[in-house]
Amino acid sequence: MDKKIWIFIGLVIVVLVGVIFLNKGKAEPNTISAEQIELFDAGHIIDAESLPAGFDNSGATPSTTADNVYDNWSGNRNAKVTLIELGDFACSHCAQYNPILEVAREKYQDDIAFIFRYYVLGNQGANGPAAAVAVEAAARQDKFWEMHNAVFENQDAWFYSSASDRKGIFQIYAEQVGLDVDKWSKDYDAYQTNGINTKINFQKALSSANFDIQGTPTLIINGHQLDSNNEEEVWTTQEKLNALIEKYIAESE
Numbered sequence: 001m002d003k004k005i006w007i008f009i010g011l012v013i014v015v016l017v018g019v020i021f022l023n024k025g026k027a028e029p030n031t032i033s034a035e036q037i038e039l040f041d042a043g044h045i046i047d048a049e050s051l052p053a054g055f056d057n058s059g060a061t062p063s064t065t066a067d068n069v070y071d072n073w074s075g076n077r078n079a080k081v082t083l084i085e086l087g088d089f090a091c092s093h094c095a096q097y098n099p100i101l102e103v104a105r106e107k108y109q110d111d112i113a114f115i116f117r118y119y120v121l122g123n124q125g126a127n128g129p130a131a132a133v134a135v136e137a138a139a140r141q142d143k144f145w146e147m148h149n150a151v152f153e154n155q156d157a158w159f160y161s162s163a164s165d166r167k168g169i170f171q172i173y174a175e176q177v178g179l180d181v182d183k184w185s186k187d188y189d190a191y192q193t194n195g196i197n198t199k200i201n202f203q204k205a206l207s208s209a210n211f212d213i214q215g216t217p218t219l220i221i222n223g224h225q226l227d228s229n230n231e232e233e234v235w236t237t238q239e240k241l242n243a244l245i246e247k248y249i250a251e252s253e
Contacts, residue, residue, distance in 0.1 A: 030197040032057045032069070032205065042210035043223025044082050045113055046071045057198070068195040069202050072136075072144040073115040074105060080252035081112040083245065084220040086119035086207050089135065090128030091216045095155040100238045101217075102149065104245060111249050116148060117203040119216050127159060127166055129200070134170035136196045137187035138179055146177035221248050 039052035047070045055066065085101060087094040105114045118132045131151050138147030150173035151158070158169045167188065174184045191197045207213055211225045219226045219235060221244070226233040235241040 030192060030201050032198065032202045034205070034209070037202070037206050037209055040069075040206060041223075042206050043084070043220060045073055045077060045115060047073075047077075049077075057202075065195070068199050071115045071117065072139050072148075073113055074145060075109045075112050075114045077113055079110075079112050080222075081245070081248045082115065082220075082222055083112050084115040084117060086117050086211075086213060086216055086218040086220070088119055088121045088124070088128055088216045089131035089151050089155070090124035090159060091121065092155070093215075094217045095152045097217055097236060098149070098152040100236075100241055103238060104241050107242070108245055108249070112245060116144075117207060118200045119204050119207055119213065119218070120200060121216060124159075126163065127161060130166050131158065131170070132200050133188055133191045133196055134167075134174070136199060137184050137191070138174060138177065140187055141179050141183065143177050143179055147173060147179075150177055221245075222252075 036055060036057060039055050040046060041050070041052075044050065048067070051066055051069075055069075057066065057069065083104075089095075108114075118136070120129050120132055122128070135144065135147045135151055138144060151170070154169075154173065158166055161169055167185075170188070171181060171185065174181050187194060187196065207218075211218070211220065226235060226244070228234060233244065235244050
């Protein structure tokens with residue numbers, strides 16, 4: 001083989017090795033490492049008080065800070081019962097059962113901590129992930145639950161919308177729930193660099209690492225994943241959901 005060809009091959013190898021070396025250990029954009037995820041207790045609220053020692057997501061994406069992994073929750077933080085919903089805004093069952101979950105969230109707000117975590121299935125096109133971004137952008141103005149409900153209640157209006165139309169539809173809900181729309185719009189547009197996408201990805205990865213998620217909505221109570229095949233854990237009516245919650249409250253006393 002010609003000497004020049006050998007030199008060329010050698011240079012290519014050197015470049016490839018250099019690229020691999022430079023990228024070794026570099027955090028993926030919008031991703032928190034599996035090693036960091038292992039530090040968390042997935043069954044309880046994640047906030048400033050419970051942030052695990054040693055957690056560092058500074059390399060996950062530009063502008064990311066620790067509060068980027070904090071849960072969206074309501075109720076009693078110190079309650080002995082924690083209920084977590086893993087949901088996808090493009091999931092028809094999530095929208096269907098959101099009303100009974102909302103009734104329970106209000107009814108038992110003094111007795112439980114209620115958490116919603118993003119679990120974007122990714123099999124419903126791009127509008128599901130975009131809806132999660134729209135809601136999390138609202139959460140930055142302390143309007144998570146209001147936007148969460150608006151997006152679920154109007155799922156049919158945005159589900160099949162085009163990429164050029166969906167933001168405008170979500171913006172209508174942002175206006176209706178009283179957001180600073182300019183700020184919401186900027187946060188929505190910057191989701192890949194302001195930590196929003198990191199949080200959405202983190203919550204799915206955390207849940208996948210700790211539970212056997214077969215679909216959404218999935219409910220976790222005090223770290224236990226409710227089994228839809230177990231008649232005693234079926235929660236798809238208001239009566240059954242309330243009874244389950246009250247059972248856990250009674251057992252915690």
